[in-house]
Amino acid sequence: MSKPAVRAQDLLVGYGGAPVCAPVTFTLGPGKAVALVGANGSGKSTVLRAVIGLLEPTSGKLQVLGDEVDERDVSFRRQVASVLDDDAYFPALTVHEHLYLTARGHGVLGADALVGELLEEFGLTEHARSLPVALSSGQRRRLLLAAGFVRPRSLLVLDEPEQRLDRAMRDRLAARLVAEKRAGGSVLLATHDPDLVTAVADRAVHVADDVTRVLAPAEAAALISRENP
Numbered sequence: 001m002s003k004p005a006v007r008a009q010d011l012l013v014g015y016g017g018a019p020v021c022a023p024v025t026f027t028l029g030p031g032k033a034v035a036l037v038g039a040n041g042s043g044k045s046t047v048l049r050a051v052i053g054l055l056e057p058t059s060g061k062l063q064v065l066g067d068e069v070d071e072r073d074v075s076f077r078r079q080v081a082s083v084l085d086d087d088a089y090f091p092a093l094t095v096h097e098h099l100y101l102t103a104r105g106h107g108v109l110g111a112d113a114l115v116g117e118l119l120e121e122f123g124l125t126e127h128a129r130s131l132p133v134a135l136s137s138g139q140r141r142r143l144l145l146a147a148g149f150v151r152p153r154s155l156l157v158l159d160e161p162e163q164r165l166d167r168a169m170r171d172r173l174a175a176r177l178v179a180e181k182r183a184g185g186s187v188l189l190a191t192h193d194p195d196l197v198t199a200v201a202d203r204a205v206h207v208a209d210d211v212t213r214v215l216a217p218a219e220a221a222a223l224i225s226r227e228n229p
């Protein structure tokens, strides 16, 4: 049987030894999606940073694809693709160059065809030769998401992927993530979008100060809607 994509047990994360939220416990299996939900500043991104190896956990257990997290390991980086930061693009590369370089850097064969498909899917074909500075903020967001999907992966980690996407693109993203799961990939996302939780997540984790709880997607979606009336 395949190993869980993520296994977090009493995982405590924070900065300078001070935790930002209560300990987190969840398991993300192959072909499944877990959504981290919670208020601004509750600690969702910090949990994601620990999962992709940008932050050492304060305490607890964390395994990704059955191993300790080591982002310096090329095999880790070829199995774990993430889209976290808003400005993680090369300002002097065009949209096409950014995607092509990312694909080739991660050893993707047939990068040209894949880049062409993603440009189409993310509505960027006519901007393929544009620099990021010439894109709208939503188009730059699409570029960053496409750069996640151009990478090889069995785990995809996304921080609020819905940000600045219009409704049609959000729906397309949800469909893409469902297809990702169907193909056996795992998805860990932090989100404030109840529709994305309902469409994609198999389970949600409510990240908070006092206690973190595992919720059904419908409960999590209702909680987000209550927090953002």
Ligand SMILES: Nc1ncnc2c1ncn2[C@@H]1O[C@H](COP(=O)(O)OP(=O)(O)OP(=O)(O)O)[C@@H](O)[C@H]1O
Residues within 6 Å of the ligand: 015, 020, 038, 039, 040, 041, 042, 043, 044, 045, 046, 047, 190
């Ligand atoms: N580099 C950092 N150093 C110190 N504290 C930080 C750092 N980054 C974030 N924090 C703090 O950690 C807490 C959790 O932040 P985090 O970004 O994980 O929240 P979040 O749940 O992702 O929030 P949002 O929904 O607003 O994106 C916040 O109080 C934030 O101020």
